[in-house]
Amino acid sequence: MDKQAFISLLKKYLNRDASPEEEEILNRYYESFQTEAPIYHPDMEVEERLLKRIVPYSGRRVSNILRWRIAGVAALFLALIAATIYQSDRKVKEVQNDINWTEISTKAGQRKNIILPDGTQIQMNAESKLYYPTNFNQMKRIVKIEGEVFLDVAHNKTKPFSVVTERMTIQVVGTKFNVRDYQEEGYTQTTLIEGRIAVDIPAAKQSLSLFPSQKLTVADTHSNAQEPPQTTFPQDAVVSGGPQEIIMEKTDTFVETSWVRNVLSFEKTTFSELARELERWYDVDVVFDDPMMRYWHFTATLKANDGINNVLKALSMSRKFQFKKEGRVIRIQ
Structure with a gap:
């Protein structure tokens, strides 16, 4: 099994889409590593975080042996993608350093509708800031966000669209989603309305994909800021530990984007x-x-x-x- 096939299969398992046959393939793939010199040994903290994500929310009864096996495979998966995430984030930062930014802001009690040169429509909530390149659409499309915005990104496969916040970088081609990142709250959230987005979380060295009606929250665990708002939906996945807590959950998109209306x-x-x-x-x-x-x-x-x-x-x-x-x-x- 090559690297891409392995990553694809493991993602299906984490999303609870893997068939029993695919789970058995994943299990056998893990066993194949036991006959060779160890490639990667997760420490107890990593294993505990992975188990919190994989086991409690899977809705399946899994033996203790299989739990640790899947955690080991998942740890290998993280090792394989860590370098890719780092390289992606570094490229975005390098591009940002050479950009002259245009800033648009809103005050308390104020909202604005913005149309970028590529046709992307952005609605800004109160006390928010939007930064975009002065020569926007002449290079890779990048914006920086503080506060809360709703984006309807114009489709362009040749020029992916990146949204940079304090705790995450969101990569899209064309879709609708909400981003919330008020500094005093100590967390960043993005909610996908339609399409699909990929989110890089540099501090946690993780990359996640969101589907419609999913919300991702990245919170500073050691912050004295306001806690993320609770929802009535059960959480699908939680990765705790380290400087941040990562929560992926189903959500009511009407509530998340009600301010737009x-x-x-x-x-x-x-x-x-x-x-x-x-x-x-x-x-x-x-x-x-x-x-x-x-x-x-x-x-x-x-x-x-x-x-x-x-x-x-x-x-x-x-x-x-x-x-x-x-x-x-x-x-x-």
Whole structure:
């Protein structure tokens, strides 16, 4: 079995698409390494991370022996792709160093629609920044993102499109997806609406593919920043350990992209997280008289254009509270 066939087969297993016959091939392939000098020995931390990803979310009953075998094969897989990921990320960084960037930003309470020279449409949420090359479309298409944007990338096979954030680089040819990367939150998220994207995570030396209705979160495990919002869907895969936690899960794309339609949609969201969204959307400061109110949870879908007063009135029908507006300050009582 050549390298590409092995990688393709292992990806099918990790995505739970492998047939019993293919799993047996993978198992035999692992055994073939036991007759030769060891090629790669994962340490306990790597093995533990791989098992967390492969075993708990597979939905299958797997023997302890097979678990460790698959972990060993997966570790070999990581070793094979690590150099490729590093080279890909290094090339993007080298290109960035020679670029003159054009910057577009939005303030709190502001949103913008941008059309790049190649026809790519970008919607920017509040407090976001978009950087793109001054000579965009004359070279490989690259943009840098801070904050939250929705991208409808113009299809061009000869010029792949790269989105660079603090924790991940997203590679596409033409598709629709959302990216969220607010610095104070301590995590980066991307949600795929249609098509397919490949995501490189340099710090973790990993490369993942996303399919429609999947969300990928990369969070700093040692950060004091805000935790990533929870969803009601079960997680498909988790890789923990090291400086970052990586979460891949199914998600409701309507909720993830509701801001594009001027809709505020929340699912089991804390009042603290919700207040931060209101601050960005309406350019206000939200203050809680009772700190415990920050931990209240809300599920709601509201029209943002109705204004912050009506939004808060609707929320107060779910959990009893009062609010008072003093200039730009909204006091929750």
